[in-house]
Amino acid sequence: MEKSVFKTVAVVGASGAVGRIILELLEEREFPAETFRFLSSARSAGTDLVFKNQDYVFEELTKDSFKGVDLVIASTPDDTAAEFLPYAVEAGAKVIDESGYWRMHEEVALVVPEINPEAALNAKGIIASPNCSTTQMVLAMKPLYDISPIRRVIVSTYQATSGAGLVGTEDLIHSSQARLQGEEYDYKVFKQPIAFNAIPQIGSHKQDGYTSEEMKMVNETRKILGDPNIMINATCVRIPVWNCHSESITIETETPISPEQAREAFAAFPGIEVIDDLETGQYPMPYNSDGxxxxxxxxxxxxxxxPNGLTFWCVSDNLRKGAATNAVQIAELLNKHYK
Amino acid sequence: MEKSVFKTVAVVGASGAVGRIILELLEEREFPAETFRFLSSARSAGTDLVFKNQDYVFEELTKDSFKGVDLVIASTPDDTAAEFLPYAVEAGAKVIDESGYWRMHEEVALVVPEINPEAALNAKGIIASPNCSTTQMVLAMKPLYDISPIRRVIVSTYQATSGAGLVGTEDLIHSSQARLQGEEYDYKVFKQPIAFNAIPQIGSHKQDGYTSEEMKMVNETRKILGDPNIMINATCVRIPVWNCHSESITIETETPISPEQAREAFAAFPGIEVIDDLETGQYPMPYNSDGxxxxxxxxxxxxxxxPNGLTFWCVSDNLRKGAATNAVQIAELLNKHYK
Structure with missing residues (x-):
């Protein structure tokens, strides 16, 4: 096993949709640490889990949980992150946060490792992982931005129910079954029916008729690329797909980028794969991007x-690169750097 | 019953997804005619149908079918429209065509009655009804265009399976059932799985990386608005919804139009209804636009x-205003005019 600078790693929220995948990734990618600890809400505390073929028990997350912890990877609701992560920083841990709470705080680094690793390395406090719909878009923007600065983005999303957590996906499956059988279904998460429908709202009203999800795509993209002048117009839509977000993206660059240039730049960039042959029906889709x-x-x-516009379609597993994978990649980046 | 200038009306392709609704509308809206005839392929000829509580038999469509016919409403595949409709024009009938074949022919009128009724009234030959994805967009564009010319449109669609005909919807229902039960399904129409997936291709490759469906939105919109200079960029995507297309639309106008102005103009325009209150989750969706x-x-x-941009979301029943309703509205317009 690779040597780790982090002796004790704590995963917070490991039983959620993203948390489960963080555990899988830490196993699969053999993230090195002497001790792993798993912190959860009081409700889940005391339940068992297996990690790397060893038995563990979820410990209740408190403000004293982080003593002796070197690295925290947290995937929790915003209010939990707001309340507890400052204690982790105070205890001297490196903190990687999946929640939306800290991302836009000035002193917090917002990181996609392929784009701005230096922000993670220079971070004094929390390192935030972007919103799922931002991550895949900003990653796809970066190789183009490197050819010519992007001045404007118009994006319409086709987002999966897994973005609303495990219960979001259960809602989709159960409501689809009910609808096919002509039965009623009481939604647990969705305020509008998602079965065989499209809902043009993700998050709450934030400003000027845009939702919180849409404004995340605006503000987080600007912060990650370090360019407050990019103009971004997002429309975020939930569709009946259980995993993987799709995005229809149009950009305008300072000087034109040809499709051939773009294809080459995408293909050469880490973390991006091009699937692009309309004649033979080859393009990314949720069903073959899962996992x-x-x-x-x-x-x-x-x-x-x-004249300076380019249009493309982008799909990614929102629970993985859009969340868990990005967080674990940040952890790997830190480990490699501090070693 | 209102008097008709059309004594004999022939409906071609009345057993298809759109054709069935054309019949419903002719009944419901009491379209006046002395005689109705129903023409179909040889395969369906001889089968019975009931219309306005009377029994009819489908007659085989041939080049001699149109003798004595005053008005033809046709909803057929492109090749059928290409082969047979010129005989209808030759026989002296007014011809309303739902297919894609004739729309862009120079001598053919392409009509949305709320926008360019004069084109229908001046038509010497075939009057075409636009593609479903075009009709709802161009109708929503018109009240804005009347305030300030639209210079550019960027649209991403969320299209229902009913646009691929009755078998398209069967494909969605059966494949969704199969997927929920972990079973395989052999698609009849879709080349890619549509169950819980999004397919970023409708139609075949047409030009410059755009599909035929996308280029219909470009070319038909220009023709209907009579403005060849509008720049349009469309991305057409099939989603697992069985009826009603949704569209995420961004426009740029010569002078800015405020959301308030736009809301008023939409609300005042025939055929458009505004549902717009994000705070309370009010917006159009496929599930409540059906029918x-x-x-x-x-x-x-x-x-x-x-600075001159406006963004909105637009939903319509693609089988109705996107097809059958628009065709019947054209018929009503002609009837009213020639009376």
Missing amino acids: SDEVYVGRIRKDISH | SDEVYVGRIRKDISH
Whole structure:
């Protein structure tokens, strides 16, 4: 096993949709540490889990949980992250946070390792992982941005129910079954029916008619690319797909980028894979992106409505690169750097 | 019953997804005619149907079918429309065509009655009804265009399986059932799985990386609005919804239109209904637009990425206003005019 600078690693929220995958990834990718600890809400505390063929018990998350912890990877609701992660920083741990709470705080680093690893390495406190819909878009933007600064983005999303947690996916499955049988279903998470429907709202109203999810795509993208001048217009839509977000993206760059240039730049960039042959029906789709750590790009073409425009389609597993994988990659980055 | 200028009306392709609704509408809206005839392929010829509580038999469509016919409403595959409709024109009938074949022919009128009724009235030959994804978008564009010319449109669609015909919807239902039960399913129409998936291709590759469906949205919109200079960039995506297309639309106008102005203009325009209150979760969705003849618009907001931009969400029943309703409205327009 690779040597770790982190003797004790604590995973917070390991029983959630993203948390479960963080555990899988730490196992699969053999993340090195002497001790792993698993922190959860009081409700789950005391229940068992198996990690790397060893038995563990969830410990209740308190403000004293982080003594002796070197690295924290947290995937919790915003209010939990707000309340407890400052104690982890105070206890001297490196903290990687999946929640939305800390991302836009000035002193917090917002990191996609392929784009701005230096932000993670220079971070004094919390290192936040972006919102799932941001991560795949900003990763796809970066190789283009490196050719010519992106001035404007118009994005419409096709987001999976897993983004609303395990219960989101249960809602989709059970409501679809009910609908096919002509039965009623009481939704647990969704306020509008998701079975065989499209809901043009994710999150709550944030500002100027845009939702919180849409404004995350605006503000987080600017912060990660370090460019407050990129103009971004997002429309976030939930569709009846249980995992993997899709995005229809149009960008305008300072100087034109041809589809061929873009295809080459995408293909050469870490974490991105190009699937792009319309003639033979080859393009990324949710059903064949599930379980993968890549961001897939296809339908790459000149935006015929603007001389400096480029349009493409982007799909990624929102629980993996959109969340768990990105967090674990940040942990690996820190481990490699401090070793 | 209202008097008709059309003594004999022939409906071609009345057993298809759109054809069935054309019959419903002719009944419901009491379209006046002395004689109705129903033409079909040789395969369906001889089978019975009931219309306005009377028994009819499908007659085989041949080049001699149109003798004595005053009005033809046709909803057929492109090749059928290409082969047979010229005989209808030759026989002196007014011809309303739902297929894609004739729309862009120079001598053919392409009509949305709320937008360009004069094109239908001046038509010498075939009057075509636009593609479903075009109709709802162009109708929503018109009241804005009347305030300030639209220079650019970026649209991403969320299209229902009913657009691929009755078998398209059967594919969705059966494949969803199979997927929920962990079984395989052999698709009849879709080349890619549609159950719990999103397919970023509708139609075949047409030009420059755009599909035929996407280029229909470009070319038909320009023709209907009579403005060849509007720049349009479309991404057409099939999602697992059985009826009603949704569209995420961003426009740029010559001078800015405020969301308030847009909301008023939409609300005042025939055929459009505004459902727009994000705070209380009010916006158009496929599940509550099914069976309606309106084009619903919501999520109306300033495009925060462009000073002259406006963004909105638009849903309509693609079998009705997107097809059958528009065709019957054209027939009603002609009847009213020539009376």
